Amino acid sequence: MRYLLSNLPLNLGEEALDLAKPLAHALGGAPKDYRDVRLERRSLDARHKGAIRFLTTLSFDTDRNLVIGPLPGGLKVDPAPAPTPYAVAPPPRRPRVVVVGSGPAGTFCALRLLDYGIEPIVLERGPAMGERVKAISTLWKDAVLDPEANAQFGEGGAGTFSDGKLTTRIGHPATRYVLEAFVRFGANPRILYLAKPHVGTDVIRRCAVLIRKEAESRGAQYRFRARLTDVRFDAEGRVRAAVLDTGEELPCEALVLAPGHSARDTFEMLHRHGVAMRQKPFAMGVRVEHPQDLIDRSQYGPSAGHPALPAADYKLVCNFGLNRAAYSFCMCPGGEVIQCSSEEGGVVVNGMSNEKRDSGFANSGLVAKVNTADFGSDHLLAGMYFQRKWEQAAFRAAGETYGAPAMAVQDFLKGRATGRLPRTSFRPFAVASDLSTCLPDFVQEQLAGALPTFDKKIHGFASREAILLAIESRTSSPIQLLRGEDGQSVSHRGLYPCGEGAGFAGGITSAAVDGIRVAEWIAQTAGAPVFQP
Ligand code: FAD
Numbered sequence: 114m115r116y117l118l119s120n121l122p123l124n125l126g127e128e129a130l131d132l133a134k135p136l137a138h139a140l141g142g143a144p145k146d147y148r149d150v151r152l153e154r155r156s157l158d159a160r161h162k163g164a165i166r167f168l169t170t171l172s173f174d175t176d177r178n179l180v181i182g183p184l185p186g187g188l189k190v191d192p193a194p195a196p197t198p199y200a201v202a203p204p205p206r207r208p209r210v211v212v213v214g215s216g217p218a219g220t221f222c223a224l225r226l227l228d229y230g231i232e233p234i235v236l237e238r239g240p241a242m243g244e245r246v247k248a249i250s251t252l253w254k255d256a257v258l259d260p261e262a263n264a265q266f267g268e269g270g271a272g273t274f275s276d277g278k279l280t281t282r283i284g285h286p287a288t289r290y291v292l293e294a295f296v297r298f299g300a301n302p303r304i305l306y307l308a309k310p311h312v313g314t315d316v317i318r319r320c321a322v323l324i325r326k327e328a329e330s331r332g333a334q335y336r337f338r339a340r341l342t343d344v345r346f347d348a349e350g351r352v353r354a355a356v357l358d359t360g361e362e363l364p365c366e367a368l369v370l371a372p373g374h375s376a377r378d379t380f381e382m383l384h385r386h387g388v389a390m391r392q393k394p395f396a397m398g399v400r401v402e403h404p405q406d407l408i409d410r411s412q413y414g415p416s417a418g419h420p421a422l423p424a425a426d427y428k429l430v431c432n433f434g435l436n437r438a439a440y441s442f443c444m445c446p447g448g449e450v451i452q453c454s455s456e457e458g459g460v461v462v463n464g465m466s467n468e469k470r471d472s473g474f475a476n477s478g479l480v481a482k483v484n485t486a487d488f489g490s491d492h493l494l495a496g497m498y499f500q501r502k503w504e505q506a507a508f509r510a511a512g513e514t515y516g517a518p519a520m521a522v523q524d525f526l527k528g529r530a531t532g533r534l535p536r537t538s539f540r541p542f543a544v545a546s547d548l549s550t551c552l553p554d555f556v557q558e559q560l561a562g563a564l565p566t567f568d569k570k571i572h573g574f575a576s577r578e579a580i581l582l583a584i585e586s587r588t589s590s591p592i593q594l595l596r597g598e599d600g601q602s603v604s605h606r607g608l609y610p611c612g613e614g615a616g617f618a619g620g621i622t623s624a625a626v627d628g629i630r631v632a633e634w635i636a637q638t639a640g641a642p643v644f645q646p
Pocket of ligand 1: 218277374465613
């Protein structure tokens with residue numbers, strides 16, 4: 114019989130050894146009594162800094178009669194659940210589907226449509242990977258922006274030049290489908306059991322190209338530098354065709370809108386058509402960066418530097434009441450702060466890392482909640498214009514360049530100009546500036562209020578080595594397109610809002626899962642049997 118043992122502590126490095134030994138130690142018998150032992154989950158337990166360890170869940174076969182339920186020491190034995198088949202049955206008819214966006218949402222929507230035998234056309238406004246990498250290198254080296262080829266637009270979407278964290282809290286069965294796809298296309302299989310799976314931009318770039326090639330070999334058509342500029346609807350508001358920037362029209366019954374949160378022209382076009390949407394809160398602030406060893410020392414204590422420990426991360430929150438809070442966002446251990454602008458005359462920063470997370474720097478968004486009341490207007494796209502206004506202020510603060518305005522944390526707290534900036538990974542260059550010119554007052558106040566609290570939790574967080582770079586504004590979409598239970602827009606049939614830009618995801622894995630859900634809705638609308646996980 115197959116079992117699961119959860120909460121089994123393992124010392125650092127021990128999970129690389131014969132796992133039957135700690136099993137036998139915990140459950141009795143000899144190691145040979147436990148067969149096909151597999152790590153199902155591993156998280157880091159750093160509560161006691163002098164004795165950091167992993168907490169694991171193992172699955173295994175044994176002929177021994179185990180007692181099901183809790184055991185001393187917090188251990189627990191359960192029967193291993195039978196694997197849930199994530200089945201598909203093709204629909205009786207295959208609709209013509211156009212997917213807008215090759216980010217995680219569009220990509221996984223296309224893959225899942227192919228499982229159903231539906232061959233979509235995928236439109237991507239940016240270029241394929243090779244050309245995209247060149248455009249981004251030019252931005253990061255020479256401070257020259259291509260508004261259609263950057264960290265937001267191009268093959269693989271926004272997640273491609275990212276930290277590649279695949280963590281998600283959504284407990285949807287498609288999460289496994291997504292992680293297994295990444296493994297099939299080259300990611301390290303450990304992402305299947307790590308509590309905080311991470312692949313890094315180097316791996317994700319390779320995976321994105323391989324996934325696209327597989328989708329093409331199965332019948333999907335990818336069109337790069339192909340921007341959706343309009344949609345044709347019939348008199349009842351039903352989708353008839355996607356219109357490209359060249360004027361070409363692609364007839365379709367289903368149009369999946371997965372354009373990410375930076376497709377401002379696309380949202381304006383949808384708004385002109387009266388597509389149902391609402392304002393959505395998001396967060397805004399700066400990137401904060403430290404030397405990685407400062408974070409390691411604070412999080413790991415005397416264990417810092419142990420070869421089995423990853424570059425340390427953190428998660429910080431400071432609540433101010435009345436729906437106000439400042440918090441760390443999208444923390445990138447061993448990563449770099451990157452230039453993420455996609456509009457001329459605006460500066461946006463974010464963070465990314467390689468698989469090894471070995472840059473020597475740690476960064477995270479340090480952001481404050483922006484409520485819809487802060488937008489200052491009832492216009493449905495007011496949040497988007499609010500973001501743009503402050504991105505343009507950051508551009509000006511950087512001397513009208515695509516550098517990033519920056520300040521030492523200590524100077525930000527004392528309200529004085531920074532002379533010499535702390536070391537930073539940011540490229541093309543950081544410009545010592547007054548960040549009060551490019552952050553709303555309420556954001557500045559909350560960041561300044563939170564930093565001393567964070568410094569108590571992470572020793573050195575507000576030290577002389579800490580730098581702030583502006584502006585972190587694209588944390589999530591400032592709007593949500595409204596969709597019904599069948600995934601279609603509540604105002605326009607055949608229109609399927611999808612992923613982060615449409616307000617249904619926040620991160621790579623949740624966007625990918627949303628793409629899969631949309632594919633299933635399309636297949637079911639075409640008559641495919643409903644999948645019951
Ligand atoms: P996107 O990935 O934004 O993809 C949308 C695609 O649509 C783009 O390629 C765009 O070019 C295309 N498009 C837009 N408009 C049109 C149009 N009109 N016509 C045709 N194509 C169009 N998330 C994590 O979970 N973990 C991380 O570590 C992480 N790190 C990040 C680091 C950075 C630097 C950034 C920018 C984001 C990061 N994220 C991370 C967030 C994550 O990337 C997004 O949540 C995710 O990519 C959203 O997926 P999506 O498919 O909905 O949209």
